[in-house]
Amino acid sequence: MREFKAICVECWDEYPVARKNLGYKTCLECGEANARIEVQRRKKCMAPAYNKGAYQYVGSVAVARSVGR
Ligand SMILES: [Zn+2]
Numbered sequence: 001m002r003e004f005k006a007i008c009v010e011c012w013d014e015y016p017v018a019r020k021n022l023g024y025k026t027c028l029e030c031g032e033a034n035a036r037i038e039v040q041r042r043k044k045c046m047a048p049a050y051n052k053g054a055y056q057y058v059g060s061v062a063v064a065r066s067v068g069r
Contacts, residue, residue, distance in 0.1 A: 008030055009025045010027070010030035010033075011030055015028060019031075
């Protein structure tokens with residue numbers, strides 16, 4: 001049991017395993033940056049969803065692809 005550090009998937013930096021156990025795959029810094037992006041993305045996705053339901057699905061697929069790269 002020597003694994004007290006986890007590796008951030010964004011910047012390959014080490015972060016506490018306790019954070020990984022909470023379900024995070026990134027260090028605190030990247031996690032906060034992603035959280036901000038996530039909030040903005042949801043705002044963007046929500047706006048057209050009021051008019052066209054299908055719009056939200058297309059948007060999230062495009063985002064998923066760009067994130068996967
Ligand atoms: Zn990081």
